[in-house]
Amino acid sequence: MPKTILIIDDDHDFCSLLADVFQQTHHSIIAKEDPKEALKFLEENQVDLVITDEKMPDITGMELIQQAKEKYPDLHFIVVSAYLNTEKVRKLINEGIGGVFVKPLNIFGLLKCAKNLLTNNEPPEQEVKAATKENEVDLPFAFKSMPCKAQASRDFALKLHERRNFKSSLILIGEKGLPYQTISQDLECFGTSKGSLFQTFEPEDISEESIKKAFQAAEQKQCSELTLFIIEAEELSHQQQDLIFELHKKTGPFANATYDARFVFCIHQDIETAYEQGIIQDSLYLIMGSSELKVPSLNDCKEDITPLTEQYITAINEKHAGQSFTLTESATLALKEHRWRRNHEELAGCIEIACMEAKGASFITEDNIKDALKGAHEDLRETLKLRIKSYRSDYAGAAVVLSDGEPKKAAKLLDISTDLLKHISD
Incomplete structure (x- = not known):
């Protein structure tokens, strides 16, 4: 539910900046440069959060808060100022201020603090329960990114929809x-x-x-x-x-x-x-x-691995007409026990390699899966080796150019032997 946030700062530019930052939220934003006008606005309107500067003419932020708290005890406050020492910060916290921020400002931290203060007093959102059947998850909407058999993926789908x-x-x-x-x-x-x-x-x-x-x-x-x-x-x-x-x-x-x-x-x-x-x-x-x-991550959603694997195998079977692969129980267990570093992308690649390994057979075995995982890591290592070799070759070439084509000078520049320089260059 949208809330009303009142921003108070006598610095026009900073007040406008804060108002602009908070405009991206779904809340109603009111900016006042005069603290007396802000107090008058509080008397005439419902406000949920006040973000105020401390050092202002006529009335300080703390004085404003004390006056407002007497009339509106449930109102939340955040103080933002460039003139706060440790003692003042401690005093503000002891007074029950929801947040204290010293300029230069941590914008992201301020937004998070405001969000927490505004949501703490809200009644808990009605929980949408997702009932899990044997091969189906009952979400109130279609969601193709994840099977949502795992609690973590179901929660993500529901929060994203919200x-x-x-x-x-x-x-x-x-x-x-x-x-x-x-x-x-x-x-x-x-x-x-x-x-x-x-x-x-x-x-x-x-x-x-x-x-x-x-x-x-x-x-x-x-x-x-x-x-x-x-x-x-x-x-x-x-x-x-x-x-x-x-x-x-x-x-x-x-x-x-x-x-x-x-x-x-x-x-x-x-x-x-x-x-x-x-x-x-x-x-x-x-x-x-x-x-x-x-x-x-996929490691947080182990229950999603089996239905994901079935999706990938179905796609491969459709791609290669006449071929029909099925995972053995031990192969499924091997997939669940693996630590996935690149999540869905790595799982999809593993299944594709395993299907190639099992070509001509109907079942994808545990050995097929282990070979696929090993092959994927070996391919990665080989790629990294080639990349490192390429970089070394580039450095060697650059050193030779800087040394006017003289190998001894280039080797000295790289602090290596001329034989190693020749090996790298080749």
């Missing part, structure tokens, strides 16, 4: 090799109240031209908004991140955009960590918001 009408951005955090493309299709099939067109992008696909083409497609289909589903978001260049920010703000090349844009960011690590490491820069960090959902 958030289908997210306002501005949604973050999916999960390991590599998960079925992000299919998740995008499921989210689109859930439908939204606005009729959004979904476009899935890999990092290399993001450009001004590709985004404008997506808008044209939305216009042709008479959709009222565009949703960009971005896989491997941490691989976006700084220029691409700025481009997405301009799209969100409808500035720069998108100043004349007639459609609203939503974003789903798929990322493999915690947003805060990516931000601190400089992978996610300020422009993208500000629009990512706090609505995040963890995508369960």
Whole structure:
């Protein structure tokens, strides 16, 4: 249920920034630069959360909170200020303030804190129970990304469905090799109240031209908004991140955009960590918001392995007419016991290799599975060896060029023997 958030800060630019950040949530945002006007607004309107500066003219943030608490004891407060020492922070916490943030601000942490305060007093959402049958999971909607035989995948499907009408951005955090493309299709099939067109992008696909083409497609289909589903978001260049920010703000090349844009960011690590490491820069960090959902790994969904395997085998049987494979019980057990590093992607590859190993037979055995897993790892090791050799060769070639073609100088530059240099170059 939408809430009302009142933001108070006498610094016009900072007040506008906070208001802009919180506009991406589904809540109603009111910004006031005068604390006295803010108190008057509180008297006349229902407010659920107040985010206030501490040092302001005429009245401090703490004085404002004390006056408001006398009349509205259930109201939540967060204090944001550049002028807070350890003693003041401790005092604010002891006063029961919901959150204290010191500038420069941790935006993502602030959004999370606000979300927690606003949801703590809400009645628990009605649980949608998924009844599991022998070969069927009874969800109140279609979901193709995962079989949902496991509790973790069922919970993910239900939570994703609940958030289908997210306002501005949604973050999916999960390991590599998960079925992000299919998740995008499921989210689109859930439908939204606005009729959004979904476009899935890999990092290399993001450009001004590709985004404008997506808008044209939305216009042709008479959709009222565009949703960009971005896989491997941490691989976006700084220029691409700025481009997405301009799209969100409808500035720069998108100043004349007639459609609203939503974003789903798929990322493999915690947003805060990516931000601190400089992978996610300020422009993208500000629009990512706090609505995040963890995508369960295949190792968390062992019950899904058998139905997934059956899907992959069925697809292979259809592809190769006249061939019909079936897993033995021991092969199924081997799949469940394996630790999947690349999740669904690795499982699909393993089954394909196992079917090739079992060609001419009707059953896929435990040995077929073990050979397939071993072969997959050997292929990976061989690929890495070739890549390392390529890099070494490139370095050797560069050293020779820098040394004017003299092997001895090049070897000295790399701190290796001339024989090793010759071996690497060959």
